[in-house]
Amino acid sequence: MKIARFSHDGAINFGILDETDLVVLAADPMFGGFETTGERVPLADAVLLAPVIPRSKVVCVGKNYADHVKEMGGDEPPAEPLLFLKPNTSVIGPNDRIVLPALSERIEHEGELAVVIGSVARNVRPEDAESVIFGYTIGNDVTARDLQKKDGQWTRAKGFDTFCPLGPVIETEFSFEGATIETRVNGDIRQQAPLSDMIHSVADIIAYASAVFTLLPGDVILTGTPAGVGPIVSGDTVEVAVSGLGILRNTAA
Numbered sequence: 001m002k003i004a005r006f007s008h009d010g011a012i013n014f015g016i017l018d019e020t021d022l023v024v025l026a027a028d029p030m031f032g033g034f035e036t037t038g039e040r041v042p043l044a045d046a047v048l049l050a051p052v053i054p055r056s057k058v059v060c061v062g063k064n065y066a067d068h069v070k071e072m073g074g075d076e077p078p079a080e081p082l083l084f085l086k087p088n089t090s091v092i093g094p095n096d097r098i099v100l101p102a103l104s105e106r107i108e109h110e111g112e113l114a115v116v117i118g119s120v121a122r123n124v125r126p127e128d129a130e131s132v133i134f135g136y137t138i139g140n141d142v143t144a145r146d147l148q149k150k151d152g153q154w155t156r157a158k159g160f161d162t163f164c165p166l167g168p169v170i171e172t173e174f175s176f177e178g179a180t181i182e183t184r185v186n187g188d189i190r191q192q193a194p195l196s197d198m199i200h201s202v203a204d205i206i207a208y209a210s211a212v213f214t215l216l217p218g219d220v221i222l223t224g225t226p227a228g229v230g231p232i233v234s235g236d237t238v239e240v241a242v243s244g245l246g247i248l249r250n251t252a253a
């Protein structure tokens, strides 16, 4: 099931994507179930919004694809997931503008698979991780690469407003089987990898992160980016595509 959050006629609602329509839900399905109102809105008439606004945090994993570790000048990927956070104020939706901050001269895209947490999760075992996942969507871990190097830690480089595009929808029945991720800038392929290239699995990341802090419903985990990160400049359109999840498209300005 593909869940969208959208605005239409001045109202914000959740809906289930049914081909070219959105079947309107009575409530946020994460908390209120999947009861529908009976109303249908043509997808073409709706503005899709970020499918989730994280309650507390976006948890990110750095260096989770071996080829990306190499391109960043590293030798060995970290033995454990390398965690950092993005503030929920960095989240934007599909087609929203990535605002390039004047404080940086080198902004880069990082296309990533995003996990949406569906229930309170603390000390989750890897074998139980599935039970705390609401669904999957696509993320772009936009990064001010110059500030990341300069600061020595990543809060500023990863945390600007608009630096966490999410969407277009949440898939509640995502299959990893044969799934790939691809990032394009103005149509040119920059990143392309099978999701099976991830070093630390989603289950292991949830176990590792939930041993540190409680994950809340609506929190999002970005699972790391494959090789091919590169700059974006004003006017560039970034598309991140994941098999079965659609395309997350944003233009930088």
Ligand code: MG
Binding pocket: 060, 061, 062, 110, 112, 141, 222, 224, 225
């Ligand atoms: Mg990243």
